[in-house]
Amino acid sequence: GQTGKLMYVMHNSEYPLSCFALFENGPCLIADANFDILMVKLKGFFQNAKANKIESRGTRYQYCDFLVKVGTVTMGPSARGISVEVEYCPCVIANDCWNLLMEFMQSFMGNHAPGIPSVFGTKHDSIYSPADTMVQYMELFNKIRKQQQVPVAGIR
Amino acid sequence: MADGVLSPGVNLEAFSHAIAAIQALRSSVTRVFDCLKDGMRNKETLEGREKGFVAAFQESLHSVSRDLGELERLSNLVGKPSENHPLHNSGLLSLDPVQDKTPLYSQLLQAYKWSNKLQYHAGLASGLLNQQSLKRSANQMGVSAKRRPKAQPTTLVLPAQYVDDVINRIDRMFPEMSIQLSRPNGTSAMLLVTLGKVLKVIVVMRSLFIDRTIVKGYNENVYTEDGKLDIWSKSNYQVFQKVTDHATTALLHYQLPQMPDVVVRSFMTWLRSYIKLFQAPCQRCGKFLQDGLPPTWRDFRTLEAFHDTCRQ
Numbered sequence: 033g034q035t036g037k038l039m040y041v042m043h044n045s046e047y048p049l050s051c052f053a054l055f056e057n058g059p060c061l062i063a064d065a066n067f068d069i070l071m072v073k074l075k076g077f078f079q080n081a082k083a084n085k086i087e088s089r090g091t092r093y094q095y096c097d098f099l100v101k102v103g104t105v106t107m108g109p110s111a112r113g114i115s116v117e118v119e120y121c122p123c124v125i126a127n128d129c130w131n132l133l134m135e136f137m138q139s140f141m142g143n144h145a146p147g148i149p150s151v152f153g154t155k156h157d158s159i160y161s162p163a164d165t166m167v168q169y170m171e172l173f174n175k176i177r178k179q180q181q182v183p184v185a186g187i188r
Numbered sequence: 189m190a191d192g193v194l195s196p197g198v199n200l201e202a203f204s205h206a207i208a209a210i211q212a213l214r215s216s217v218t219r220v221f222d223c224l225k226d227g228m229r230n231k232e233t234l235e236g237r238e239k240g241f242v243a244a245f246q247e248s249l250h251s252v253s254r255d256l257g258e259l260e261r262l263s264n265l266v267g268k269p270s271e272n273h274p275l276h277n278s279g280l281l282s283l284d285p286v287q288d289k290t291p292l293y294s295q296l297l298q299a300y301k302w303s304n305k306l307q308y309h310a311g312l313a314s315g316l317l318n319q320q321s322l323k324r325s326a327n328q329m330g331v332s333a334k335r336r337p338k339a340q341p342t343t344l345v346l347p348a349q350y351v352d353d354v355i356n357r358i359d360r361m362f363p364e365m366s367i368q369l370s371r372p373n374g375t376s377a378m379l380l381v382t383l384g385k386v387l388k389v390i391v392v393m394r395s396l397f398i399d400r401t402i403v404k405g406y407n408e409n410v411y412t413e414d415g416k417l418d419i420w421s422k423s424n425y426q427v428f429q430k431v432t433d434h435a436t437t438a439l440l441h442y443q444l445p446q447m448p449d450v451v452v453r454s455f456m457t458w459l460r461s462y463i464k465l466f467q468a469p470c471q472r473c474g475k476f477l478q479d480g481l482p483p484t485w486r487d488f489r490t491l492e493a494f495h496d497t498c499r500q
Contacts, residue, residue, distance in 0.1 A: 095480055096479065096481060097425045120466075122427050124385055124405070125386075128386075128467050129467070131467070132476040132482055135477050159407075
């Protein structure tokens with residue numbers, strides 16, 4: 033009886049030696065890059081879901097202490113959207129610098145600047161970690177998967 | 189032939205004669221060795237051959253000594269080159285013909301010009317700096333030992349226990365600020381101040397006077413590979429490099445030579461205002477970012493946040 037839960041295995045070029053495994057609302061595991069091979073060995077316990085591999089590729093920009101990564105989201109051979117990631121590196125508490133980030137994003141995105149991400153709501157004063165970035169990417173990719181083939185800009 | 193204008197001590201005519209004399213000497217020495225090589229001439233009797241050989245050999249040796257004497261006489265006439273070499277040994281260095289591989293002389297000239305300029309600028313700077321008295325301690329320099337009162341308390345030499353007590357009391361003052369004191373290098377205290385989860389400050393002290401500060405991010409490493417406090421490397425983030433500059437300004441601003449503990453307290457109070465570094469907008473322009481930096485300046489009296497370009 034239990035309905036299968038989806039587990040996402042993700043890689044981030046900012047952390048090349050790590051592999052992230054996360055559940056929808058559950059914990060996120062940060063593992064060594066060899067985790068992929070381990071998953072192959074555990075084929076008996078996990079079924080590979082039908083969904084295709086989805087990835088975002090693009091350029092990485094640095095402005096003062098900000099890191100901006102603009103990428104094209106592709107699923108298989110087709111492009112599905114654009115992803116923009118903005119990180120303010122000196123600050124480790126997520127909620128502290130949201131206003132600052134908003135001001136920065138509005139300066140180049142105008143009306144497309146997003147609302148506050150859900151991960152910020154759950155953690156009040158705890159330190160931001162790479163797992164939070166992966167959760168946000170996972171939500172974005174799921175949103176893009178659910179959409180039709182018409183490419184729409186999906187921004188976090 | 190007139191003497192050369194560049195080196196009036198050198199007798200150029202005698203010089204050319206001396207060169208000719210060297211050539212004559214060379215040829216006579218060659219003749220000696222030729223004579224030896226040729227050996228005895230073919231004559232009728234052995235005695236005649238020997239005599240002929242010895243006579244030829246003697247004659248060539250005489251000509252060698254004659255030429256050598258002539259050369260010595262001329263060399264005395266040539267004279268020394270003039271002594272007014274303004275460059276002395278470095279001028280000899282400039283005669284090196286291989287300029288590409290050993291550009292020593294040109295480098296020497298550049299180094300000399302640079303150090304002259306440095307001396308000049310340093311003189312100007314010290315003149316300007318002396319107009320403002322920057323002495324923060326209570327000691328008086330330049331007062332002779334006779335006039336200085338014998339029992340003057342100096343705040344530059346305070347017992348370590350007193351410094352520890354002052355710092356501990358300040359540590360308890362603010363809940364979000366914690367201060368760790370260590371003495372890895374001798375008697376001067378090194379403080380590691382952690383302000384909430386925003387930043388870390390390394391403060392190097394000299395008895396109770398603050399000497400230097402370095403401000404780094406909360407997630408940056410403040411220790412060297414040995415595990416000691418790293419007091420030299422700057423932060424990786426521009427915002428904290430800016431705050432470091434402001435902190436240095438602050439430690440020069442708060443001055444009270446007789447009461448250094450009040451100074452430390454004021455400095456820590458000022459530093460504590462940075463807990464809202466990323467949350468407070470600038471009081472003048474109302475925005476958060478200016479050139480990519482948040483308001484990094486905190487007014488010394490009111491502790492309000494301003495952008496570096498917005499203050500005054």
